[in-house]
Amino acid sequence: MDLNFTPQEEAFRDEVRAFLAQNLSADLSAKVRAGEHLSKAEMEGWHAKLNARGWLANHWPEEWGGPGWNAVEKFIFENECALAHAPRIVPFGVSMLGPVLMKYGSEAQKAHWLPRILDGSDWWCQGYSEPGSGSDLASVKTSAVRDGDHYIVNGQKTWTTLGQHANMIFCLVRTDREAKSQSGISFLLVDMTSPGIEIRPIITLDGAHEVNEVFFTDVKVPVANLVGEENKGWTYAKYLLTYERTNIAGVGFSVAGLEKLKVIADRVRCNGKPLSQDPLFAARMAKVEIDLENMKTTNMRVIAAVAGGGAPGAESSMLKIRGTEIRQEILSLTRRAMGPYAAPYLQDVSDAEPPLGDEAAAKAASSYFNNRKLSIFGGSNEIQKNIISKMILGL
Structure with a gap:
């Protein structure tokens, strides 16, 4: 359409x-x-x-x-x-931190950090998840203890995407251990070049270095780098996550992925005919295309609401669920369409030319497996269903 x-x-x-x-x-x-x-x-x-x-x-x-x-x-x-x-x-500065600073940051923070996000002076990464705090993000244990004009930060973050490139990280830290979990968290901006920070790579199944562990040992962070009020960071974290989840939906990536899938399905033969004419495969392609068209409309409604001064609400959770399911289905169909060509190293033993060339064939499986994470990070899809049930249905 x-x-x-x-x-x-x-x-x-x-x-x-x-x-x-x-x-x-x-x-x-x-x-x-x-x-x-x-x-x-x-x-x-x-x-x-x-x-x-x-x-x-x-x-x-x-x-x-x-x-x-x-x-x-x-x-x-x-x-x-x-x-x-x-x-x-790269979303961490532009799509995540930027909106938080505009809404909750001080005038000095906005004047300093926002231009640096735009001109590339700072590369930001996200310090939310910890080894024991994934979907249950309110259980973060990385601590920040006030010491005069600084906080002393100790703890560990994990799954830090592209942290190896970053010079800054925005972190959720616990500043009050006695308070209720969500009430004792603060939102802190930390210089990655500070003494006491160690980055260790996590190598994914495809051999890539995309994510990391970040360790903090007595790291000094200026109090001026606290966003908003101390112990109110959970409010800012939730606000940021609505933008992250909308971004994860990846409408544009699904549009491009579907176009690529259609080309492959037209080139691959099944029982003497293009795979796109196979009734079962064609039905799955049609369903995912219909779902994608529906999501486009929802995505535009959310964008329009934000442009009018609002913030994504439960709609961001809807987009996250459907968007990740659609992207995963497109990648699954692409891998299926490639068939044996998606197997690693097949080009070394076969003279056949895979659809769209060797590179696309070799990446079909790795892209499929790598993007199984889409329905987990940013708050698992199961958690998003709980959010929708509370915010819309009042359950």
């Missing part, structure tokens, strides 16, 4: 396409399309190009450097970037 855009919206889409054609290199697009991990320099380079055009923080208000787009323009931009296989905007 194609959305009907106004002439002004069509002109904006042409502007986005022209920008992508001029600024997105074929090599970088090919790496994204194949599902390869990008280098820090490649991610920073794309970040800088978007910032130079004023399009990096497209959901920020104009007063802080946003472009002032409406919901449709944001949708068009994200959709076109996905279809062109542009790199994902």
Whole structure:
């Protein structure tokens, strides 16, 4: 289903396409399309190009450097970037911390940190999960004890995505051990170059270094880096998570993934016919496409609500659940369509040409397995159902 855009919206889409054609290199697009991990320099380079055009923080208000787009323009931009296989905007500073600082940060914090997010001076990572605190995030044990003008931080964070590139981390820390779990947490901004911080890589099944463990031993953090009030961090954490979950939904990535799946299904033969004509496979593709079209509408409603001054509510949990299920189904169908070509090292023993080439075939399985995490991180989908039941149904 194609959305009907106004002439002004069509002109904006042409502007986005022209920008992508001029600024997105074929090599970088090919790496994204194949599902390869990008280098820090490649991610920073794309970040800088978007910032130079004023399009990096497209959901920020104009007063802080946003472009002032409406919901449709944001949708068009994200959709076109996905279809062109542009790199994902690293979300931790732009999409997560930025909105928290705008709502809860002091004027001094906003004036200092927000421009540095835009110009790339700081690379942020997220310090939420701990070895014993995943879905039960309120049980975090990393402590911050006030000592004059500093907090002394001790503890451990885990699954810290791209932490090896970061120079800053926003953390949930426990500042009151006697208070109720959610009441004793604070939101702290920590310099990753501080003495006492150690980063250890966690190597995933595909051999990639994407996530990390971060250890804090007597790390000194200025009290000025406390966001909002002490022991009120749980409020800020929940606000941030609504933005994270909306981002995890990944509508644009699903659109691009479905287009890729359709190409593969047309090229692969099944009983002498294209796989896309197999009744069972075609039915699964049709169902996921219908689900994706429905999610597009919900995503635009959430974007419009935020643009009007609101914040994502239970809708972000809905998007997180359906978005991750749709992305996982598309990746599952892609792996199935590739068949034996998705097996590692098959190209070493076969003369056959896999659909879309060796790289796409080799990445089909690893992308499928790597993205099983989508329905777990950011609050598992089971937890999201509990949130929906409480916020909407009052259960």
